[in-house]
Every structure is written in structure tokens, then in C-alpha cells.
Amino acid sequence: MTSPKNPVGAHVPVAGGLATGGLKYAAEIGAETIQVFVANPRGWALPEGRPAEDARLRERTDVPVYVHAPYLVNFGSPTAETLAKSIATVRHSLARGRAIGARGVVVHTGSSVTQTYDEAMAQIHEHVLPLLEEIPEDGPDLLLEPMAGQNNMLCAKVQGLGPFFDKLEHHPKLGVCFDTCHAFAAGHDLAAPGGVKETLDALVATVGEGRLKLVHANDSKDACASAKDRHENIGAGRIGESPFADLFRHPATAGIPFIIETPGRAPEPHAKDIAILKRLRDG
């Protein structure tokens, strides 16, 4: 039995419009799937979409689209204002995602900052579960992305997703975005023989089958367990090329998109990163 092919693509800049700018960039680098920001990633503004641009992306059902929520979002924050803005921002990302036909909205699992893990996780239940319940049938999934492991992160190792799924009652709209650089930095040695299988097996054992919806394919500038989140171009970092081939072969990734968030601008090195991944996928 052959598994469905994984679309390979990139996080794309959207200057000029989500469809006009994003799809142009995708064509330049050979991307078959894209991830976009629908707001300033380092701000709290909640911009409206442009209906014609939204419609053009929605109509491109051949290109799976994902939204990455802004970086400031942190549902574990002890600061009431940050928490309130996080809720409003993810609600906005989900609504904008639905408008552009996105399959998922990626959200970082966040940090407890100065409060306890248990206090932060209680907030996950109280504030994220209602957001999941608001998502209409045809809306995007909410995808949790574990982090590299610095600064009281609530989830770095894939096993840390277990309490999130429990707090969020295994909601059907809940999924996972697996970032290879973050996982490596958190201590999953993807570069070791069998490392990819061990990690993805652990992910599936933790959250169940069918929850992994997206891979962020990034090499790492830093060593395994460094807790540093510095992405590198595919094959140029400490993970190397071959673990990405193993990722494509694991049953948990069957058919799911791989998106690069690697350094540089189009066409090189992004076209090269995508070409390497397609070769590893098809080889």
C-alpha cells in the first residue's frame, strides 16, 4: 500500500496580499502548501481580510493553507492582559483561517512565565476549550506546536502534549504541529538511528492516531537538547537530511503537509530546501 503523498511547502511572506503575494512566492520556490500570518506576528492588531484575496486562496483547494498565530500568544501567561489578548488573537486567527479555507491554525503551547505549571494548565482548560468549541464544522483545526524548551515552557517534549489533550478534552478540532527543530532542541534526538521513529511513536502514543496534522520541517543550528530555537536550512544543520526521509516514511505523517520555516528569502535557499524535501519524499 502506498501512502498519500505529503505536500511540501513553506511559510510564505504575504506582501501584496495573502493570495497575490503568498501564491507568487509559493510558485517561485515550488511550494505545494503554504503557511501564512494573518496579522503582524509580533503585535496584537487584528486586521480585517480583503475579500477578493481571501476568496482566491479559498478557491485553491489544491494548495493546503495553514495560519500561524502571532508569537505573542501565550495562554499560560499570568498577566490578565496577555491572556485576554491571546484569546482575542487566536479567535481572530481561527476566523481569518476559515475565511481563507485554512485547514489549521498553529498556536505555540506557551509558557507559565512566573506562575506554576498547574495554574497555567488550568488556564488552558478554561480559555482554550471554549475557542475549540466555537470552531464551526468547516473551520480550521487548532494545532498545538510544542516548543524548544526554554523559559518555563508548558510543552517541549511530545509527551507534554498529553496534559494539553486532557485539559482540552480530546476535542475533535484539536491537532498537533510537529516542529523538527523544536523537538530536537527539546531533547528528541531525531539524528540518532531510529530517533524519528521513537519520537513519532511517542507522539502517537501520547495523543492518539490522526492528531498529527502538520510538520514544520526545519533543521537546527544547535545541538540536541540545547533548548535553543534557531532554525537552519534543510541538511545544513545538526539534524541533517536523512531524518527527514525517515519522517516521510513514518505512518503518522501519511499525507500530511511539510512546511519549512528556514532562514533566507526566495528563491534560494527556500527553493533548495523544498527540492531536498521533495527528493527525500520521492526517493
Ligand SMILES: [Zn+2]
Ligand atoms: Zn515551527
